[in-house]
Amino acid sequence: MSQSGKTAKRMVIMLIIVLVIFAGLFGWGMLRSFFIEKFLKSFANQVQTVATIKAQETPWQPLVKSVGSLTAINGASLSAEVAGIVDTINFQSGQDVEKGDVLLTLRPNNDPAVLAQLEAQARLDAITYTRDQKQFAVDAVSKAQLDTDRANLDAANAQVAAQKALMAEKVVRAPFSGRLGIRQVDLGEYLQPGTAIVTLEQLDPLFVDFYLPQQEVARLHVGQVVDVGVDADPGQIYKAKITAIGATVDSSTRSIAVRAILHNPSLQLRPGMFTTVSVETGAPQEAVTLPQTAISYNSYGDTVYLVMHGKDAEGHEALSAKQVFVTLGATRGDQVQVLTGVKPGEEVVTAGQVKLHNGSPVAVNNSIQPSNNPNPNPPNE
Incomplete structure (x- = not known):
């Protein structure tokens, strides 16, 4: 070839x-x-089991929520005004004290002796002044001498008062009633002026300080009730009342400072604790609410599936899913407020909607329902 x-x-x-x-x-x-098309068709026609709930109107209290912290109405870090060596300590860490209780004294050194000397001079000047008053009455001394005696007496009394004030600066007293913190000094220790000795906090009542968005200013007023929760006591809601609203809005956060007062008779709460705050900002209203699990959150819009009742090809009753867009409002616990898209009485899918599309045949099984609690209290584990 x-x-x-x-x-x-x-x-x-x-x-x-x-x-x-x-x-x-x-x-x-x-x-x-061919096989993919057959699979999709068979999947599309497969009956999907879902859980549902009847949409209904429930009372809805408009709330605004925030976080804050507890602050003592009176709180101070106590210290001595003058330098000295610790002579006595009259308190225990964590002790409750009353206003005026002596907590600590510095070594007096020669202060009592100096005070005694000044008091003796004041007594002598008082005797001299009294004697010269009698002599002046019979023209035995001049008016100038009597005035000098009076000035000497006043000066002596002033020196006594100054010495007593100096000695009082070496005694640290409780400026108000409250609970002490941890002791920071020891006997015999030399203290400079301003050295922290112990903290003192008034635990009842307490301030609750928090911030709210500027949009809420018009709905805030003094005396408004505030619900306060703390991590240290989960599930417990404390009632507080607003006592002050800031005069300016923070230009960086566009929020306003709010302060409420909270009674703490059990002394269980402490300054500095983190708090969650809820403020009622209007009258209760009726609103359609759904479990948050019923909502399919999407970038193009939030949707839910409604269960529609109809007939199949053989005339038997059949259920199908219909996807609708919804407008959502505020949330509370497991619930969300639905402003538009769902009417009271409509049956809404709450579980299993990930398998659905418009027109999917469905079967309802409500033996297991997602949580729908407006005030859930999960265990702290």
Whole structure:
């Protein structure tokens, strides 16, 4: 066979191979598309089991929530006004004290002796003044002498008062009633002026300080009730009342400072604790509410599935899913407020909607329902 004949034969063989490959690929693509289409059709017609709830109107109290912290009405870090060595400590860490109780004294050194000397001089000046008053009455001394005696007496009394004030600065007293913190000094320790000795906090009542968005300013007023929760006592809600609203809005956060007063008779709460705050900002109203699990949150809009009652091809009653867009309001606990899209009495899918699309046949099984509690209290584990 000539060289040209061999070349032609090889080209024919290569062409046949290429045709076989294309036929195989085309045939497999057709086969794959056929099976995928059949699978999707069978899946689309499959009845999906879902849980549902009847939409209904419930009382809805408008709230604004925030976080804050507890602050003592009176709180101070106590220290001595003058330098000295600790002479006595009259308190225990964590002790409750009354206003005026002596907590600590510094070594007096020669202060009592100096006071005694000044008091003696004051007594002598008082005797001299009294005697010269009697002599002045009979013209035995001049008016100038009597005035000098009076000035000497006043100066002596002033020196006594100054010495007593100096000695009082070496005694640290409780400025108000409250509970002490941890002692920071020891006996015999030399203290500089201003050295922290112990903290004192008034625990009842307490301030609750928090911030709210500027949009809520018009709905806030002094005396408004505030619900306060703390992590240290989960599930317990404390009632407080607003006592002050800030005069300015923070320009960086666009929020306003609010302060409420909270009674703490059990002394269980402490300044500095983190709090959650809820403020009622209007009259209760009726609103359609759904469990948050019923909502499909999407970038193009939030949706829910409604259960529609109809007939199948054989005339039997059948249920199907219908997807609708909704407008949502505020949330509370497990619930969300639905402003538009769902009417009272409509049956809404709360679980299993991930398997649905418009027109999907469904079967309802409400043996297990998602949580729908407006005030859930999960265990703190």
